[in-house]
Amino acid sequence: MSLAHTRRKQPELVRRAILDCANRLIAERGATDLSIQAVADAAGVSKGGVFHHFPNRQALILAMLQDLLDQSDERVEALMAADPVAHGRFTRAYVKLLRMDDDPEQIRTCTALMQVTLFDPDTGTLWTNWLTDRLARHAATDSDPALEVIRLAADGAWLAARTQDTLPDCDDPDLLRNRLPALIERLTAMTYPTPG
Amino acid sequence: MSLAHTRRKQPELVRRAILDCANRLIAERGATDLSIQAVADAAGVSKGGVFHHFPNRQALILAMLQDLLDQSDERVEALMAADPVAHGRFTRAYVKLLRMDDDPEQIRTCTALMQVTLFDPDTGTLWTNWLTDRLARHAATDSDPALEVIRLAADGAWLAARTQDTLPDCDDPDLLRNRLPALIERLTAMTYPTPG
DNA sequence: GCCAAGAAACCGACCGGGCGGTATGTTTTG
DNA sequence: CAAAACATACCGCCCGGTCGGTTTCTTGGC
Numbered sequence: 001m002s003l004a005h006t007r008r009k010q011p012e013l014v015r016r017a018i019l020d021c022a023n024r025l026i027a028e029r030g031a032t033d034l035s036i037q038a039v040a041d042a043a044g045v046s047k048g049g050v051f052h053h054f055p056n057r058q059a060l061i062l063a064m065l066q067d068l069l070d071q072s073d074e075r076v077e078a079l080m081a082a083d084p085v086a087h088g089r090f091t092r093a094y095v096k097l098l099r100m101d102d103d104p105e106q107i108r109t110c111t112a113l114m115q116v117t118l119f120d121p122d123t124g125t126l127w128t129n130w131l132t133d134r135l136a137r138h139a140a141t142d143s144d145p146a147l148e149v150i151r152l153a154a155d156g157a158w159l160a161a162r163t164q165d166t167l168p169d170c171d172d173p174d175l176l177r178n179r180l181p182a183l184i185e186r187l188t189a190m191t192y193p194t195p196g
Numbered sequence: 197m198s199l200a201h202t203r204r205k206q207p208e209l210v211r212r213a214i215l216d217c218a219n220r221l222i223a224e225r226g227a228t229d230l231s232i233q234a235v236a237d238a239a240g241v242s243k244g245g246v247f248h249h250f251p252n253r254q255a256l257i258l259a260m261l262q263d264l265l266d267q268s269d270e271r272v273e274a275l276m277a278a279d280p281v282a283h284g285r286f287t288r289a290y291v292k293l294l295r296m297d298d299d300p301e302q303i304r305t306c307t308a309l310m311q312v313t314l315f316d317p318d319t320g321t322l323w324t325n326w327l328t329d330r331l332a333r334h335a336a337t338d339s340d341p342a343l344e345v346i347r348l349a350a351d352g353a354w355l356a357a358r359t360q361d362t363l364p365d366c367d368d369p370d371l372l373r374n375r376l377p378a379l380i381e382r383l384t385a386m387t388y389p390t391p392g
Numbered sequence: 393g394c395c396a397a398g399a400a401a402c403c404g405a406c407c408g409g410g411c412g413g414t415a416t417g418t419t420t421t422g
Numbered sequence: 423c424a425a426a427a428c429a430t431a432c433c434g435c436c437c438g439g440t441c442g443g444t445t446t447c448t449t450g451g452c
Contacts, residue, residue, distance in 0.1 A: 030228070167321055
């Protein structure tokens, strides 16, 4: 706003609004149901306006995923910087990452993007490359096969929890969704070389 | 066929053909893209014919999932019956289950159904109930928290492998997809009380 | 054994609507 | 005044679902 006098309209603000609204929408009904018209309505622009910022539907979705990966990167970097122990440093950050700042909307958005990834090579490539790059970067501290099992367990816990939170509210304490914080603690503890 | 003389036409055969074709179709492009017309064409019936056997699209998808769960049940029962060790018996069967008889089509079908489960309470309930029922049934042998981590790791491995096999063919031996058999061995070995 | 009758199985045309995408016009901005 | 930033109207397509008709089978009375 303060710098807006030297810019065009606020195209980048509109672009952000589109992305944010699209994120909200796919968090509710999944990414495969996302329609451009719905995004346009939610963002207060016309359908043509959306297509002005994103050449097609696929580009919009890829942009959303890229956003998510960038945010994840920041989170991981911050978590790793605050971790004094070398061994398993990245794995611990990765495990903690699945809490997504406990923001339900961000969690569902991530779920929605995973939904399209399961059958779309483009998003799949983006996602896979992100992880393999980081694994290669932190090979010195996180290449232990036991750590891989822990990361996979984190993925599995995430998947199970996400499957469960579509269910009608049930507060069964045995339900994995409700045990997730404890499970994160358990997995984190398993990453240390000589666990206490 | 032998008993067919006392039955109507072959409605149950048509029903099976519809289910099989639908399974093939969702294995290719995902369950969210499934159209009734495509199913009808593939099964050699009309659209009305499909709607005669299934009241709506959702019912068809639920029937496919129920089919998958029934098959999984048989597999698990067989695997458990052949396992002499009590502790972790169900968990071992569960881990082996994710190979899906190494049938790529069945694997993709399962992936497609998971895709809808992420945002649909009906299928989510079906899936969750299946697992919780079996966990309750085998609580005596498989309630160890360490075994839960293993099952979750199996889920995570499955998810990762599924994400990767949309990728254009790459035979990178580091890719989890190509290490899945070894990983299954590793997880299986971890289920025994005093691992060798 | 036969035949009417009714139910089940299935076909095919149709409907309203929403979809992704385009093409063109209008406003805003540098 | 040119180009960017939008709005508006429109196109063709396909979707899930409905409905009435036609064929095929089962049943039951005689």
